[in-house]
Amino acid sequence: MLWGHEGAGLVTAIGSAVSSVNVGDAVILNWATPCMTCFQCQEGNQHICENNSPPVTAGGNGYTPGHAHIEGTLWDNEPIERSFNIGTISEYTLVKESACVKIENNIPMPSASIISCGVMTGYGSVVNSAKLQAGSSAVVLGTGGVGLNVIQGARISGAAKIIAIDINQERLEMAKQFGATHTILADKNDTGLIKASEEVKKMTNGRGADYAFECTAIPELGAAPLAMIRNAGTAVQVSGIEQEITIDMRLFEWDKIYINPLYGKCRPQIDFPKLTNLYDKGDLMLDEMITRTYPLENLQQAFDDMLTGKNAKGVIVFE
Numbered sequence: 001m002l003w004g005h006e007g008a009g010l011v012t013a014i015g016s017a018v019s020s021v022n023v024g025d026a027v028i029l030n031w032a033t034p035c036m037t038c039f040q041c042q043e044g045n046q047h048i049c050e051n052n053s054p055p056v057t058a059g060g061n062g063y064t065p066g067h068a069h070i071e072g073t074l075w076d077n078e079p080i081e082r083s084f085n086i087g088t089i090s091e092y093t094l095v096k097e098s099a100c101v102k103i104e105n106n107i108p109m110p111s112a113s114i115i116s117c118g119v120m121t122g123y124g125s126v127v128n129s130a131k132l133q134a135g136s137s138a139v140v141l142g143t144g145g146v147g148l149n150v151i152q153g154a155r156i157s158g159a160a161k162i163i164a165i166d167i168n169q170e171r172l173e174m175a176k177q178f179g180a181t182h183t184i185l186a187d188k189n190d191t192g193l194i195k196a197s198e199e200v201k202k203m204t205n206g207r208g209a210d211y212a213f214e215c216t217a218i219p220e221l222g223a224a225p226l227a228m229i230r231n232a233g234t235a236v237q238v239s240g241i242e243q244e245i246t247i248d249m250r251l252f253e254w255d256k257i258y259i260n261p262l263y264g265k266c267r268p269q270i271d272f273p274k275l276t277n278l279y280d281k282g283d284l285m286l287d288e289m290i291t292r293t294y295p296l297e298n299l300q301q302a303f304d305d306m307l308t309g310k311n312a313k314g315v316i317v318f319e
Contacts, residue, residue, distance in 0.1 A: 007088025122149025124264015
């Protein structure tokens with residue numbers, strides 16, 4: 001498989017029917033490509049397009065006919081799949097026009113490259129999915145690449161209190177840089193983060209936060225945001241947990257809402273320009289999120305650094 005599902009680059013060739021981009025254009029690649037004709041696209045849910053995104057929305061990840069033909073990428077003269085149908089950890093890749101969003105801003109390629117999943121998922125889960133209200137309180141469980149962008153989305157939306165929770169103190173320091181107003185160093189042995197939830201209540205007048213976002217991808221913490229929110233609050237499962245878990249239904253008491261959005265309800269041609277404009281204004285921190293860049297030859301080091309939590313984001317760069 002050709003790996004990588006976030007990326008940005010330059011268009012080197014186009015098909016005869018392509019009209020929205022030209023050779024030499026800088027583009028951000030997007031894996032959840034809309035067909036614009038199916039039921040979900042017509043409903044405004046471009047991120048869960050019924051024609052182009054079934055492998056993602058159904059929990060798998062394979063080739064989808066709505067993307068560039070699989071025979072366009074070969075290994076030993078045999079077709080191979082591209083990760084999320086775009087395969088960005090490569091010098092060249094082949095994608096449909098619908099997977100490209102033209103960059104109109106003066107933004108460095110490494111910073112542009114992270115928009116198309118981690119930034120969009122985090123920011124969009126706050127703004128598009130939860131529709132966080134200004135002046136509210138938010139808890140973010142896990143301060144990796146997605147969690148940091150949840151924090152940014154909450155900050156940009158005007159949250160009055162943003163509480164970051166992680167087991168890594170260095171990650172919590174990063175969280176402060178991106179907008180967290182309070183931090184809680186969690187204990188690995190705190191099952192379901194119940195003890196951490198008591199700390200959250202102390203910070204929120206004894207009732208819990210208005211919103212809580214789970215960004216850990218740890219199945220055992222799938223219900224944890226419910227413990228963090230007040231009655232009639234909103235819990236958001238951001239990280240894409242797909243395993244079977246057990247939930248104590250008392251965590252839903254009372255009138256709590258639990259949502260499981262995909263990709264921050266991304267509408268690529270609308271949302272990516274919004275994000276790059278926020279970057280231009282200085283509201284969305286992207287350059288600061290790139291802890292380190294790597295040449296392809298150092299890919300293993302990049303993965304090692306990611307797994308040990310050294311980077312907010314590491315990016316493979318082709319010179």
